[in-house]
Amino acid sequence: MTATPPQPNSPSVPPVMRRHRPVRRGRPALDHVVLAVALPVVAVLALPAAFAGGGTRRWFGGRAENQRAEAQAAKDAAAAAFYELDTAQRDLRISIETIAAVDDSPAARRAVEGFEALGRRIDEASHRYIQAVDAHDLDRDDLEASAAGRARAELSRAKDDLDGVRRELDRFADGLGPLLGKAETxxxxxxxxxxxxxxxxxxxxxxxxxxxxxxxxxxxxxxxxxxxxxxxxxxxxxxxxxxxxxxxxxxxxxxxxxxxxxxxxxxxPERAAEIDHRLVSLRTRAQALTTRAEQVEPVLSELRRRFTVACWQDLQGVPETAAENVRQAEVKLAEARAARDAQRWPDATALLSTVRALLNATDESVSAAGDRLRRLNEVQKDPEREIERTRFAIRDAQRLAMAGRNTPDPRHARPLDESVARLERAIGTLEGRHPDYWHFLTETEAVRQSVARVVARIREERGGGHGPG
Missing domain, CATH: 1.20.5 (Single alpha-helices involved in coiled-coils or other helix-helix interfaces)
Structure with missing residues (x-):
């Protein structure tokens, strides 16, 4: 984008840079000198008075005019460098203000400080340039070649200073890419x-x-x-x-x-309808559990009559606990209904979750009594079925432990041997007049769980690259 040269009163121009602006002045006297060189020598000798008075510049020869032209060219080049630096600084100031407005990170603060330091160096270079411009009047009629040479040298140095700061400014601007991109985003x-x-x-x-x-x-x-x-x-x-x-x-x-x-x-609206449905469903479930809980006592009576105390003692409190759970569930259901009527939706949802938990616990305990009687009946009728089921699990694990080996790994053989012994002890509890069938069932289940852990360990080791040696 082509930048418009800053005006002297522009707020974006540094104070030093606003003090002076180099102005290219016309050079009419130089045209007379060129004309004079083009005339015949005789004509020049015939017109001395024309160059001696009348307000025209006195001619000092070609060398002085060449030095004046070189000095003027240096001045023009310095002015161009000055304006380019000024434009670049104003453009960069916009980027810095964008970063400062968006980013307060340490990197952004360092960028602002770096720009301020660059601004001071720009002011210094601009001040030297303006001093060089002010120190030499290249339009003087009596400008000597030596003065023009000094002007050219100082203006060239000023341009070099301005160019050097401009390159530094460009490098600084290139380093702002990530910060500026983040800010613009x-x-x-x-x-x-x-x-x-x-x-x-x-x-x-x-x-x-x-x-x-x-x-x-x-x-x-x-x-x-x-x-x-x-x-x-x-x-x-x-x-x-x-x-x-x-x-x-x-x-x-x-x-x-x-x-x-x-x-x-x-x-x-959907949530309200869902709460209404849950209220009806949970109330129906509570009523059904009340009926089922009433059937626990007959189950316990049969357990007491046919099996040892160890087979049913932990179920003694089920009827009372089930009744209490159902009672609490009904209280919470009433509270949930009131919360729903008051449109306190979170309260209603929380209360219904409590009701569901109470009914789940009741369902489990009531089911446990009937499940206990069923399992005891099965093992009393045919204990060999449970024994064979457990022995099969042990033999299957032993075959897996020996696969590809001459001798089993002690880490696997030891727990499997212990499982065999534990099963034999459990079978021994069935002897006698009043066998503890529940102890037998819990022991065989524990043996199968232990065997399953050994199998899982073997498969994990072999699956991970630790095959049999």
Whole structure:
């Protein structure tokens, strides 16, 4: 983009750079000198008075004019370097202001400090240039060749200084790429993010209005939406007051919360219907469990009559516990109904979860009594089935442990041998007049679990590259 040369009063031009602006003046006297050189020598000798008076410049010869031309060329080159540096500095200042507005990281602060230091060096080079321009009047009629030579040398040095600072400025600008890219990205995200937040709040408000028209109050959602009001005020005040990163973060947070409120409001009718359904379902389940709990006592009576105390002692409290759980579930159901009528949806949901947990526990304990009687009947009728099931698990594990080996790994053989011995001891408990069938069942189950752990370990080791040796 072509930059317009700064005006002397432009606020972007450093103070020193605003003091003077080099002005190219015309050179009419030089035209007379060229004309005179073109005339015949006789004509020149015939016109001495024309160059001696009348306000025209006295001619000092070709060398002086050549030095004047070289000095003027040096002055023009220095002026061009001055304007280019000024333009580059103003462009870079815009980049620095963009970074400072968005980024407060240590790297961004170092960039601002580096630009300020560069500005001081630019001021110094500009001051030397202006001094060189002010020190030499190249339009003087009596400018001598030596003076023109000094002017050319000083102006050339000034140009070199300006070019050197310009190169330093360019290198500094090249290093700002990541910071500037990040800042520009955030600025590009800012306006859309704020607009999304505003639209999100509007959508949430409309969703709440629709819910209220259906007869649902949604007071908790309305309170959450009202809490976002101050956040919208801060967004409207703008990033200039609160900072770009903070405004961007606030806009994204408001948009998320407004979206959540809108989604919950839109789902509220479905949620109310779901709570109504759960109330009916859990009440029906509580009534069924009440009936089932009443059947536990006959099961316990049969267990007491046919099996040893160890087979049923841990089930003695099931009827009382089941009845208490059902009673508490019914109380919580009543509270859930009241919360639903008051449209306290979170409370109703939490109470229904409590009811469900109570009924699950009751179901498990009531089922445990009937399951115990069934398993004891099976093992009393045919204990060999349980024995063979356990022996098969042990033999299968032993074959796996010996696969590809002459001798088993002691880490695997030892627990398998212990499982064999443990099974034999469990079988021994079946002898006698009153066998402890429940102890037998728990022991055989424990043996199978121990064997399963050995099998899992063997497969894990071989699957991981530790095959049999």
């Amino acid at each position: 955030q600025l590009a995200r800012l306006a859309p993010a704020v607009e999304r937040a505003r639209q999100g709040l509007l959508a949430a408000s409309n969703a709440l209005d629709a819910v209220r028209e259906s007869g649902l109050r949604a007071d908790d959602l309305a309170a959450r939406l009202a809490a976002l009001g101050p956040e919208l005020t801060l967004l409207n005040e703008g990033a200039g007051r609160h900072g770009v990163p903070q405004t961007l973060e606030r806009a994204e947070r408001v948009a998320r919360e407004a979206g959540a409120i809108r989604a919950e409001a839109e789902r509220l």
